[in-house]
Amino acid sequence: MQITTNPEGRTILVGKAIFTPDEVNQGFEQVYKDNVSRVKIPGFRPGKAPFKIFASHVGIESMKEDFTEIAARQALKEMLSGKTIRVVGNPTFEVDSFDGPLNLTIKVSFIPDYELSDPSKITIAVPKFDVTDADLNKAIDNIRGRYASMAPVDRKAKKGDFVYFKWSVITDGRASDRKKEELVEIGMEDFVKDFDKNLVGVKSGDIKIVMAEISSGQEPVEIEINIGEIKERILPNLDDDFAKTLHVENVEALKDIVKNELLEQAKDAKEEYIESMIAKALLEKTNIELPENLIESSVDDEIEKLARDLSKKNITLEMYLEKRGINEEQLRAELTPKATNQAKLDVILDDYSKENSIEASEEEVDQEIEAISNAMKDARRPALNENDEQVRKNLARIIKRRKTVGYLMGKVQLTEK
Incomplete structure (x- = not known):
C-alpha cells in the first residue's frame, strides 16, 4: 500500500491510498477466509467451498465492498501512525477507482492544537447581588398576592387591575358580531404583545378601537374592545394571623424565611x-x-x-x-x-x-x-x-x-x- 497525507484546511487530514492488484488479491483471500465458514453454499460443507466457487456465489462486488472496508482500516491506521491528533467523529472514505488497483480517499476530522488561557489572568467585574428591603417587600407581596381577593372598582383602570372585555376584529369598517372574551391583568402582557397599554385609563362601558398583533409575527389588525367589569386585587393584611396561615409563627419569622430564600437565590x-x-x-x-x-x-x-x-x-x-x-x-x-x-x-x-x-x-x-x-x-x-x-x-x-x-x-x- 502506498499512502500520502495532506491537510485540507486546518481541521481535516486527507489520505490518498493505493492498493496494488497483488494486494487486492491478497485482500480477497482474506475476505474468503473470514467469510467462507459463514456462507451457506449448496453442495459444500461450511468452510469447504473453494475460493472461485465462493467468489462466484457471493459476487465480486460484494468481495470488493468487504475488502474496501479492510483496506480503509489499514490506510487509516497508517495515516495516523506517529501522529498525535485529536480525531473527531468517524473518518470517511471514498473509492476513487477499483479496476485492478484500489484507489481510496480517507478524510479524518480533528481538532488542531491550541493554547489554553491562564485563568488567573482573567478579570471579571461582578455587579452586586444584594437583597434590599424593596426586594423583600416585593417577595412578601407576591406571597400575599396568592391569597388576594378581588373587588369591583368604579374608576379608571390602572396597572395591576384585572379588566374583563370583549373584542372582535374590524373588517371594512365594521366590527365582527363574533366577539371573544378576555380577562387581563394590566401589566402582565398575557393577551398579546404590547396590548396592556390600551387598557390603562379605561372605565367600565368604554368602547375603544385599537391596533393589535393578534397573531405572532403577523401585521397588527384593527380591533374593537368593549370594556366590562374592572376589579382590583385586595391583598390580605400582613400580620401574624396571615403568617399563621402559612404555618409560620409570626410576620418577623416569615420575613426571615423569605429573606434567606432571597439570599440563596x-x-x-x-x-x-x-x-x-x-x-x-x-x-x-x-x-x-x-x-x-x-x-x-x-x-x-x-x-x-x-x-x-x-x-x-x-x-x-x-x-x-x-x-x-x-x-x-x-x-x-x-x-x-x-x-x-x-x-x-x-x-x-x-x-x-x-x-x-x-x-x-x-x-x-x-x-x-x-x-x-x-x-x-x-x-x-x-x-x-x-x-x-x-x-x-x-x-x-x-x-x-x-x-x-x-x-x-x-x-x-x-x-x-
Missing part, C-alpha cells in the same frame, strides 16, 4: 453570572478552530433540546417551523453560532479538566445519584438506577464539568462593578 444568581462571564472570556481569549462535523453535531443537540422544550408545551418541531415560516435548514443556520460556541466551550472545559486531572470519583457519582433519587422520591417519581452504566457515565460528566467550572471560578480575578 442571590448567591445562585451571582455564581451563574460569574460562570457565564468565564465562558464568555474563555471563548474570546481562546483561539480554537473546530471541524465541521463537530459543529453539526452540536447543532443537532440544540435542535433536540428545542424539540424537547416544545414538546412540554404540546408543540412539535414541525408546528414550530410552520408557525415561524422557516424550514429546518434555516433553523440550523440560526442555531449554528450558539452551537459553535457551545462546542468550543465543551472542548475547552474538557481540556482544563485533563490539564488539572479533574475527574469524578465513584463516591461522588453515588452521592449524586442518592441526592437525585431523594428529590425524585419526594416528587413521587422513580429513583435512578445506580447500576445503569450510562446513567453513571452521564452523571460523572456533569460532576466533572461542575468541578472544572469551580476550579476556574477559584482562579479568575473578581472585582466589584
Whole structure:
C-alpha cells in the first residue's frame, strides 16, 4: 500500500491510498477466509467451498465492498501512525477507482492544537447581588398576592387591575358580531404583545378601537374592545394571623424565611453570572478552530433540546417551523453560532479538566445519584438506577464539568462593578 497525507484546511487530514492488484488479491483471500465458514453454499460443507466457487456465489462486488472496508482500516491506521491528533467523529472514505488497483480517499476530522488561557489572568467585574428591603417587600407581596381577593372598582383602570372585555376584529369598517372574551391583568402582557397599554385609563362601558398583533409575527389588525367589569386585587393584611396561615409563627419569622430564600437565590444568581462571564472570556481569549462535523453535531443537540422544550408545551418541531415560516435548514443556520460556541466551550472545559486531572470519583457519582433519587422520591417519581452504566457515565460528566467550572471560578480575578 502506498499512502500520502495532506491537510485540507486546518481541521481535516486527507489520505490518498493505493492498493496494488497483488494486494487486492491478497485482500480477497482474506475476505474468503473470514467469510467462507459463514456462507451457506449448496453442495459444500461450511468452510469447504473453494475460493472461485465462493467468489462466484457471493459476487465480486460484494468481495470488493468487504475488502474496501479492510483496506480503509489499514490506510487509516497508517495515516495516523506517529501522529498525535485529536480525531473527531468517524473518518470517511471514498473509492476513487477499483479496476485492478484500489484507489481510496480517507478524510479524518480533528481538532488542531491550541493554547489554553491562564485563568488567573482573567478579570471579571461582578455587579452586586444584594437583597434590599424593596426586594423583600416585593417577595412578601407576591406571597400575599396568592391569597388576594378581588373587588369591583368604579374608576379608571390602572396597572395591576384585572379588566374583563370583549373584542372582535374590524373588517371594512365594521366590527365582527363574533366577539371573544378576555380577562387581563394590566401589566402582565398575557393577551398579546404590547396590548396592556390600551387598557390603562379605561372605565367600565368604554368602547375603544385599537391596533393589535393578534397573531405572532403577523401585521397588527384593527380591533374593537368593549370594556366590562374592572376589579382590583385586595391583598390580605400582613400580620401574624396571615403568617399563621402559612404555618409560620409570626410576620418577623416569615420575613426571615423569605429573606434567606432571597439570599440563596442571590448567591445562585451571582455564581451563574460569574460562570457565564468565564465562558464568555474563555471563548474570546481562546483561539480554537473546530471541524465541521463537530459543529453539526452540536447543532443537532440544540435542535433536540428545542424539540424537547416544545414538546412540554404540546408543540412539535414541525408546528414550530410552520408557525415561524422557516424550514429546518434555516433553523440550523440560526442555531449554528450558539452551537459553535457551545462546542468550543465543551472542548475547552474538557481540556482544563485533563490539564488539572479533574475527574469524578465513584463516591461522588453515588452521592449524586442518592441526592437525585431523594428529590425524585419526594416528587413521587422513580429513583435512578445506580447500576445503569450510562446513567453513571452521564452523571460523572456533569460532576466533572461542575468541578472544572469551580476550579476556574477559584482562579479568575473578581472585582466589584
